[in-house]
Structures are given as structure tokens and as C-alpha cells.
Amino acid sequence: MAHAEAHAHPATSTGIDNRKLAIWTFIGSECLFFASLISTYLVYRGKSLVGPFPKDIFEIPLVTFGTALLLFSSLFVVLALNAAEQGNRGKTILWLGLTITCGLFFIGMQVYEFSHFFHKGLTMQGNLFGASFYTLTGFHGTHVTIGVVWLLTVFIELLRGKLPPAKALNLELAALYWHFVDVVWIVIFPVVYLMN
Amino acid sequence: MAHSHAAGETAAAEHNFPEKAGEYVRIGVILVVLTALEVGAYEVAHRAHGTALGAAWFVPTILVLSALKFALVALYYMHLKWDGRFLKGIFTFSLFVAAIVILALMVLMAYHYSFAGTLPKVG
Numbered sequence: 001m002a003h004a005e006a007h008a009h010p011a012t013s014t015g016i017d018n019r020k021l022a023i024w025t026f027i028g029s030e031c032l033f034f035a036s037l038i039s040t041y042l043v044y045r046g047k048s049l050v051g052p053f054p055k056d057i058f059e060i061p062l063v064t065f066g067t068a069l070l071l072f073s074s075l076f077v078v079l080a081l082n083a084a085e086q087g088n089r090g091k092t093i094l095w096l097g098l099t100i101t102c103g104l105f106f107i108g109m110q111v112y113e114f115s116h117f118f119h120k121g122l123t124m125q126g127n128l129f130g131a132s133f134y135t136l137t138g139f140h141g142t143h144v145t146i147g148v149v150w151l152l153t154v155f156i157e158l159l160r161g162k163l164p165p166a167k168a169l170n171l172e173l174a175a176l177y178w179h180f181v182d183v184v185w186i187v188i189f190p191v192v193y194l195m196n
Numbered sequence: 197m198a199h200s201h202a203a204g205e206t207a208a209a210e211h212n213f214p215e216k217a218g219e220y221v222r223i224g225v226i227l228v229v230l231t232a233l234e235v236g237a238y239e240v241a242h243r244a245h246g247t248a249l250g251a252a253w254f255v256p257t258i259l260v261l262s263a264l265k266f267a268l269v270a271l272y273y274m275h276l277k278w279d280g281r282f283l284k285g286i287f288t289f290s291l292f293v294a295a296i297v298i299l300a301l302m303v304l305m306a307y308h309y310s311f312a313g314t315l316p317k318v319g
Contacts, residue, residue: 028290035294075224
């Protein structure tokens with residue numbers, strides 16, 4: 001019964017809930033946004049005349065840890081959605097809480113990385129690598145932060161008992177955005193950190 | 197009539213997700229393995245730099261592994277595998293245009309560097 005409620009949606013001309021269509025269209029536009037930033041990074045790769053250079057400052061183990069955090073958070077949020085659609089409030093709280101925790105740790109990792117790089121002399125104005133690196137990863141970090149805030153609002157809704165299976169779409173929309181943030185990092189991690 | 201049939205087909209495809217968390221966990225394990233392979237390839241290429249093994253294989257390998265991870269998350273976690281063609285179309289069209297943007301900019305700037313000198317010395 002709860003599952004059937006979760007799957008109910010209003011009749012629309014496309015047969016798809018308008019909010020879901022909106023988030024997918026937004027994700028489509030975000031693809032173009034990040035494509036511009038990634039291509040800018042690639043165009044300027046190896047063109048810096050002065051250091052610090054990527055090989056001087058990157059810490060692959062730390063970023064690999066951050067990558068694992070985002071991958072696990074994607075798994076946790078899809079498990080949270082699965083539990084929400086089945087009306088299992090306890091599991092939804094557990095998985096969504098873990099998702100938010102992973103997101104917060106990722107933001108912490110990025111703040112540490114940025115301050116570490118800054119102390120090593122990498123600035124926005126210093127060289128092309130600094131400008132393109134901070135712009136690309138900074139915008140991604142901002143998206144992660146927005147995703148965490150969005151998931152927190154859904155989490156509060158859940159704790160207040162206002163997320164029944166019929167309203168699982170509220171979590172699904174936030175989860176779709178969160179997965180998109182993850183797939184962007186799946187591209188950034190090898191392009192920026194591993195192929196330096 | 198045709199329109200309502202298409203809408204019904206899309207609605208039926210929508211939300212036909214797997215109910216078992218086990219499938220999501222299996223995909224998660226595959227994603228972790230692929231990430232480990234990426235980092236392993238990086239370490240091998242890093243150590244083989246300048247040797248007979250070289251690192252020419254590294255970029256294609258890393259791109260294939262990354263594309264596999266991207267596809268797994270989009271298909272299974274974002275549920276595109278079970279969603280209607282309309283949503284799949286929106287995402288794949290966006291990815292196609294994004295790929296064109298990246299390739300066009302890289303070709304344009306490669307041409308610029310090859311025939312029009314280098315960038316101004318700004319840093």
C-alpha cells in the first residue's frame with residue numbers, strides 16, 4: 001500500500017511529474033555548465049609559466065578518500081530513497097543521515113585541501129593552473145554544499161514525520177541532484193587529479 | 197490517442213525501480229573496485245614514467261574506467277535504466293552537447309597554440 005502511494009503521481013501531458021522533469025532539465029543545463037569549466041581546465045592544462053604545478057601539491061590519497069566518500073554517499077542516498085518508498089522511516093533516517101555526514105566530510109576535505117594549497121602558494125591570481133583549478137573544484141564544492149543543505153531540509157522534514165511514502169518524490173529530487181554532483185566528481189577526479 | 201498512449205508508456209516506465217537494496221550495494225562495490233583500478237593505474241603509470249612500459253595506455257584506461265563509473269551511477273542510482281525515454285533523452289542530449297563543447301574548445305585552442313603562438317604571459 002505504502003509502495004503504491006509512493007508510486008502515485010499526478011497526470012501530466014508527459015506522464016512525468018513536473019518537478020521531476022524540472023530537475024532533469026536543470027541537470028541537463030548543469031552538464032553544459034560543468035563542460036565549460038572542465039574544457040577551460042583542459043585548455044589551460046600545462047600552460048602555467050610559474051609554479052606551483054599540480055605535481056608539486058596534489059595529494060592523491062586524500063582526494064581518493066574524498067572520492068570514496070562521494071561514491072558511498074550516492075549509495076546511501078539511493079538506499080534512503082528505497083527505504084522511504086517502502087515506508088521504512090528508521091532506515092530512511094539512517095541512510096539519509098549517513099549521506100549528509102559523507103557530504104559534510106567531503107566539504108571538510110575540500111576546505112582542508114584549498115587552505116593547504118593556498119599556504120603552498122597556489123592562488124587564483126598566481127598562475128593559470130590556480131585560476132582554472134579553484135574555479136572548477138570551487139564550483140563543484142559549492143554544488144556539494146547546496147546538495148547537503150537540500151538533503152538537510154529533507155532530513156528535517158523526515159524527522160518531523162512529514163515524509164510519508166506518498167511524498168518520497170521530495171527525497172528523490174534531492175537524491176537526483178546529489179547523484180549529479182557525484183557524477184561530476186567522477187569526471188573531475190581523473191581529469192584534474194590523476195591525469196596531471 | 198497516440199499522445200495519451202505515449203504518456204501512459206512513459207508513466208508505466210517511470211518508478212519501475214528495483215526494490216532490493218542488494219542491487220544498489222552490488223553497484224556500489226563495482227564503483228569502489230573501478231575507483232581502486234583508477235588509482236592503481238595512476239600508481240603504475242607514475243612509476244613506469246620514462247621506462248619501456250611508458251604511460252601511453254594510461255589516459256585511455258582512465259577515461260574508460262571513468263565512463264563506466266559515470267554510466268553505472270546514471271543508469272542505476274539515478275534510475276535512468278528504468279525511467280522513460282523522455283528523461284533519458286534529456287540527459288543524453290545534454291551530455292552530447294557537453295561533449296561537443298569540450299571537443300570544440302580543445303580543438304579551437306589547440307589550433308590557436310599551433311598556428312597563432314602561445315597565450316600572453318599572464319602567469
